[in-house]
Amino acid sequence: MNNGKQEIILKGLPSSGGIAIGTAYLYHREEVYVTERILTDEELEAELVLLDEAIERSRHEVQKIANFAHEKLNEEAAQIFESQLLMLDDVEMRKALDMRLRREKKNADFLVYDELQKYKELLGGASDELLRERVVDLDEIGQRIMRNLQKKRLHSTVEGEHVIIASQLTPSDTILFSKNDVLGYATDLGGITSHAAILSRSLKIPAVTALHTVTAVVQTGDEVILDGQRGLLIVNPTQDHREEYELKLRRIANFEAELKGLVDLPCETPDNHKVELSANAEFINELEYVVTQGSKGIGLYRTEHLYIEKGDFPSEQEQYVEYSEIAHMLYPQQVIFRTFDIGGDKLLDTAVPESNPFLGWRGIRMMLDKPEIFRQQLRALLRASTMKNIKIMFPMISGLTELLEVLELLNDVKEELRGEGMAFDESMEIGLMIEVPSAVFIADELAKHVQFFSIGTNDLVQYLMAVDRNNELIADLYQEFHPAVLRAIKHTIDTGHANGLWVGMCGEMAGNPLATLLLLGMGLDEYSMVPSVIPEVKTIIRSTPFTEAKAVADEALSLSNSFDVRSFLYTYMRDHFPELYASWMTGENGENDVE
Ligand code: PEP
Numbered sequence: 001m002n003n004g005k006q007e008i009i010l011k012g013l014p015s016s017g018g019i020a021i022g023t024a025y026l027y028h029r030e031e032v033y034v035t036e037r038i039l040t041d042e043e044l045e046a047e048l049v050l051l052d053e054a055i056e057r058s059r060h061e062v063q064k065i066a067n068f069a070h071e072k073l074n075e076e077a078a079q080i081f082e083s084q085l086l087m088l089d090d091v092e093m094r095k096a097l098d099m100r101l102r103r104e105k106k107n108a109d110f111l112v113y114d115e116l117q118k119y120k121e122l123l124g125g126a127s128d129e130l131l132r133e134r135v136v137d138l139d140e141i142g143q144r145i146m147r148n149l150q151k152k153r154l155h156s157t158v159e160g161e162h163v164i165i166a167s168q169l170t171p172s173d174t175i176l177f178s179k180n181d182v183l184g185y186a187t188d189l190g191g192i193t194s195h196a197a198i199l200s201r202s203l204k205i206p207a208v209t210a211l212h213t214v215t216a217v218v219q220t221g222d223e224v225i226l227d228g229q230r231g232l233l234i235v236n237p238t239q240d241h242r243e244e245y246e247l248k249l250r251r252i253a254n255f256e257a258e259l260k261g262l263v264d265l266p267c268e269t270p271d272n273h274k275v276e277l278s279a280n281a282e283f284i285n286e287l288e289y290v291v292t293q294g295s296k297g298i299g300l301y302r303t304e305h306l307y308i309e310k311g312d313f314p315s316e317q318e319q320y321v322e323y324s325e326i327a328h329m330l331y332p333q334q335v336i337f338r339t340f341d342i343g344g345d346k347l348l349d350t351a352v353p354e355s356n357p358f359l360g361w362r363g364i365r366m367m368l369d370k371p372e373i374f375r376q377q378l379r380a381l382l383r384a385s386t387m388k389n390i391k392i393m394f395p396m397i398s399g400l401t402e403l404l405e406v407l408e409l410l411n412d413v414k415e416e417l418r419g420e421g422m423a424f425d426e427s428m429e430i431g432l433m434i435e436v437p438s439a440v441f442i443a444d445e446l447a448k449h450v451q452f453f454s455i456g457t458n459d460l461v462q463y464l465m466a467v468d469r470n471n472e473l474i475a476d477l478y479q480e481f482h483p484a485v486l487r488a489i490k491h492t493i494d495t496g497h498a499n500g501l502w503v504g505m506c507g508e509m510a511g512n513p514l515a516t517l518l519l520l521g522m523g524l525d526e527y528s529m530v531p532s533v534i535p536e537v538k539t540i541i542r543s544t545p546f547t548e549a550k551a552v553a554d555e556a557l558s559l560s561n562s563f564d565v566r567s568f569l570y571t572y573m574r575d576h577f578p579e580l581y582a583s584w585m586t587g588e589n590g591e592n593d594v595e
């Protein structure tokens with residue numbers, strides 16, 4: 001019941017999946033404020049001791065949280081607090097503080113505040129979102145030291161089950177609240193790469209960030225529904241919404257119990273047709289989770305984050321270290337590394353401005369213009385391949401000449417490594433992404449030179465439909481199920497098979513359960529997706545005979561518009577997989593297509 005209060009629906013970023021229904025608790029972290037003071041000589045010595053004690057106490061507090069994270073969470077989560085400990089142990093910062101204390105004779109809490117401001121400005125101005133998000137960690141450390149200098153205590157605990165509403169949560173808040181029965185987190189600020197968001201996912205607590213006005217709209221005690229899959233917070237929900245979400249929660253619980261049993265089972269239809277499910281990944285710290293979801297390895301490792309984080313191309317050695325670590329972590333599973341796909345929306349601020357970057361200097365085009373840099377990446381990948389579990393693929397190939405140029409460079413690099421006596425996997429499979437429409441039509445020519453195709457639907461759809469994949473104004477024209485897209489996929493799979501290749505897909509469509517049977521029936525050999533959806537896709541495949549999937553694909557391919565294809569697939573899924581349909585195939589997906 002919403003007690004006659006008006007229902008309000010806020011939209012933010014879906015930062016951690018799952019659904020929570022409960023009452024809100026508005027949390028205001030008590031900030032520590034400082035005022036600048038000049039110390040007497042006697043006070044100065046005491047202040048130095050106080051600073052020592054405050055840092056030591058802060059260390060002790062963070063260590064306790066880190067221990068908890070080590071015990072209860074994964075390595076990535078624990079790492080967040082290890083980095084905070086490193087900041088506390090930072091010798092340079094400590095030296096700077098001591099020096100300023102002696103020279104300026106100002107109170108330590110003011111100097112801590114002032115020193116951190118400098119670092120925050122530096123990070124806050126970074127072009128990379130990940131680095132900007134780290135300001136919160138720095139703030140948390142600063143607040144902790146200042147609080148301890150002022151001998152104040154902080155309580156991040158709430159009695160009872162609540163959805164926590166806050167302007168922003170620090171990593172420690174996220175952990176400490178979780179020790180009680182927190183149901184979910186909804187914040188005004190924060191992105192999906194913030195440490196609080198990473199921790200929420202790791203703790204499996206639903207979270208929605210970037211709601212902008214949530215602390216202004218919600219009061220403690222309000223009824224709320226938090227939908228971490230769609231990024232919604234429904235405040236004072238109507239009876240209908242409440243019932244709808246309660247049903248979803250019950251179905252998800254049953255369904256999750258079933259999925260747990262699937263991890264070690266092969267991805268095989270009841271009539272023995274096998275396909276591979278692998279995961280898309282971008283960061284080394286995602287891999288542990290990947291392995292637990294029952295994937296066959298990594299079907300797409302996006303390497304460009306190395307460039308984005310560094311602000312420049314990483315050296316061969318830096319790349320070698322990362323690629324070989326990944327290969328070791330995954331062994332005997334396979335990993336497909338995609339060479340740098342920089343450009344489009346993944347540009348640094350320093351890049352040459354282009355009026356149409358998605359049609360511009362991107363992916364393989366940029367790399368072929370920078371052969372020295374490209375060679376370093378190829379050398380690093382080859383050197384990391386000695387365990388024979390690495391494959392390489394190239395993004396944005398639009399023509400044969402381009403592919404031949406790439407392969408010539410690759411052969412050259414191999415020759416060079418042989419000359420240097422460096423070992424690498426001589427039989428490594430090479431593939432290319434099919435994501436530019438021209439590549440679909442010359443797939444037969446391209447197929448003669450590689451061992452596999454991986455269909456990149458994210459770009460293939462945008463280029464086939466002439467719809468910018470990031471433009472909200474025309475988002476409804478971005479149609480994965482448009483007949484032109486389906487025919488392009490089918491043609492690519494058939495052409496690949498006719499030439500002895502295996503064909504995978506690493507665009508988002510591979511992880512859309514609505515597309516699972518359609519792709520299976522078209523003959524797709526490998527699906528690579530966000531790891532969390534692997535169990536859903538696996539259960540669909542394991543429950544449907546290949547002959548049935550073929551009939552689904554034939555029917556879908558015979559339809560003349562996207563709306564009809566989706567309606568057909570929705571009806572099929574509703575009738576055959578009611579739990580899946582109810583748990584996250586929400587009505588809006590089926591009904592907003594525009595032809
Ligand atoms: C794609 O285009 O489908 C793809 C997987 O690559 P990205 O999203 O990195 O462009």
Ligand code: MG
Binds near residue numbers: 395435456458459
């Ligand atoms: Mg792409």
